[in-house]
Amino acid sequence: MTQVELPRNIPPEDNQSGTQKVVHPHHPKAWKWYDYFTFNTDHKVIGIQYLVTAFLFYLIGGLMAVVMRAELATPDADLIDPNLYNAFMTNHGTIMIFLWIVPSAIGGFGNYLVPLMIGARDMAFPKLNAIAFWLNPPAGLLLAASFIFGGSQSGWTAYPPLSLVTANTAQSLWILAIVLVGTSSILGSLNFVITIWKMKVPSMKWDQLPLFCWAIMATSVLALLSTPVLAAGLVLLLFDLNFGTSFFKPDAGGNVVIYQHLFWFYSHPAVYLMILPIFGIMSEVIPVHARKSIFGYKAIAYSSLAICVVGLFVWVHHMFTSGTPGWMRMFFTISTLIVAVPTGVKIFGWVATLWGGKIRFTSAMLFALGLLSMFVMGGLSGVTMGTAPFDVHVHDTYYVVAHFHYVLFGGSVFGIYAGIYHWFPKMTGRKLNESLGRIHFILTFIGTNLTFLPMHELGLQGMPRRVAMYDPQFVSLNQICTIGAYILAASVIPFTINILWSWVSGAKAGDNPWNALTLEWTTSSPPLIENWEELPVVTHGPYDYGLNNHSTEIQSSVATEVGA
Known part of the structure; x- marks a missing residue:
């Protein structure tokens, strides 16, 4: 273990009595339950919110x-009205992307963990952080209100001219909701970049920064570059709907393909906004539960930055059927295949970390392993669709639905579950029930594959997506998918019971139940309001399991800073 020289640039607020100890008498010792329903600036409260x-x-x-x-269990529209089906289809995709995966992966885990992992007391701009969260509930209310006016029925892409001829008021509410969520993303991303760059403890070198923080940094930069483009496109669409402009009206000289470029310049990087933080979670969960140092730390860290850069140059593979010229198809086919390389670097790094490790099959590790298999499956189908000749044939079929659900549900949602099982003891001071966790994993794993695996065959046979009625020849595979969806729905039940019961009556976890080495495990569980009474000093790498004769049961060797 290499000792690191004590930092000399002690913040003024911490240099009152010769030690880096902070006392804020206006703060309570711990937050009450009702504080989580208020405009609270503590990053941990905001993360849980x-x-x-x-x-x-x-x-x-x-x-x-x-x-x-x-x-879809039957070929005919015999359960709900097709217009309501369209509204459900639009808002299902919207909610899952903009109000579930992105807020939980970036806003939830990012807010809770980043300051703790870098030795900071809070985010750089606490009030801005709280504002970013409180933009999300109104966005959800706007989506709910859209159903009063028939619901947005143009799909989560809102392509004109379809979005210009469906329910006007509902579509406008949908646009306003996405603009609110996008504003929240921009504010949060700016906060993350400045927090990581400026507020990590001086004793932490860049090659000691946890990989989750590298992932959040790359995600935030990507969001800052791409989100304003989506906001611009949606505002122009809102003008076309309500103020007589013709940016995207073909009959008035507008160009619908321009909207597709604006939309996908954000919305393909949005895939990385959802998956990069999950990659960070994987890089934290696997070495801890395999009791082995992460393989290829620098390669995994820099691959996040590579995905951030290359991910901005692949959006046109969503538009291969939109009259895209041949040279553009070739360029974006190549860029799409290139972006798979840094992703593969991460996959190989995780597999190499598992190889020879002392794996503990906890619920967190099971979901991490499940994610590994699911994302490889989704990644392989993504490579096939990144090639223009194949994509032209499967575009707008259920093959596409299968692909992105393996990536986003099998990838992102499995990662969120892994993160919850891993950090729940830190957030609450109590352990989740492992038996319920394993039941949750088994149901989720079976349900995911049963729901989405047959969709590949449906797509290859030519079944179009986004329709409530279909040819009877597809009924058998659709019924299998429906059974899988029911199992997925049932899988949420043991998880919810586990969360609620364990939060109140679960076994006490202690400060570091996993014997992990990153800084968040060096404070109490749940952490103090100011995170630490005295800021920590980093004396080793975040993944030094078994190195330099350290025991695999090593407790986090982090000293406390003292003044000069």
Whole structure:
């Protein structure tokens, strides 16, 4: 273990009595339950607000999915009206992306963990952080209000001219909701970049920064570059709907393909906004539960930055059927295949970390292993669709639905679950029940594969997506998918019971139940309001399991800073 020289640039607020100890008499010793329903600037409160709110939206979006799959159990529209089906389809995708995965992965885990992992007391701009969260509930209310006016029915892409001829008021409410969520993302991303760059403890070198923080840094930069482009496109669409402009009206000289470019310049990087934080979670969970140092730390860290850069140059593979010229198809086919390389670097790094490790098959590790298999499956189908000749044939079929659900549900949602099982003891001071956790994993794993694996065959046979009625030849595979959706819905039950029961009556976890080495495990569980009484000093790497004769049961060797 290499000792690191004590930092000399002690913040003024911490240099009152010769030690880096902070006392704020206006703060309580611990937050009350009702503080989580208020405008609270503590990053830990905001992180839990994000996670709980996002999970509630997940239940709403999931209920819509179950209703749609129940409708698709038969070829005819005999359960719900096709217009309501379209509204469910639009808002299911919108909620799952903008109000479940992005807020929980970035806002929830990012807010809770980043300051703790870098030795900071809070985010750089606490009030801005709280504002970013409180933009999300109104966005959800706007989506709910859109159903009063028939619901947005143009799909989560809102392509004109379809979005210009469906329910005007509902579509306008949908646009305003996404603009609110986008504003929240921009504010949060700016906060993360400045927090990581300026507020990590001086004793932490860049090659000691946890990989989750590298992932959040890359995600935030990507969001800052891409989100304003989506906001611009949606504002122009809103003008076309309500103020007589013709940016995207073909009959008035507008160009619908320009909207597709504006939309996908954000919305393909949005895939990385959802998956990069999950990659960070994987890089934290696997070495801890395998009791082995992460393989290829620098390669995994820099691959996040590579995905951030290359991910900005792949959006046109969503538009291969939109009259895209041949040279552009070739360029974006190549860039799409290139972006798979840094992703593969991470996959190989995790597999190499598992190899020879002392793996503990906890619920967190099971979901991490499940994510590994699911994302490889989704990644392989993504490579096939990144090649223009194949994509032209499967575009707008259920093959696409299968691909992005393996990536986003099998990837992002499995990662969120892994993160919850891993950090729940830190957030609450109590352990989740492992038996219920394993039941949750088994149901989720079976349900995911049963729901989405047959969709590949449906797509190859030519079944179009986004329709409530279909040719009877597809009924058998659709019924299998529907059964899988029911199992997925049932999988939420043991998880919810586990969370609620364990939060109140679960076994006490202690400060570091996993014997992990990153800084968040060096404070109490749950952490103090100011995170630490005295800021920590980093004396080793975050993944030094078994190195330099350290025991695999090593406790986090982090000293406390003292003044000069």
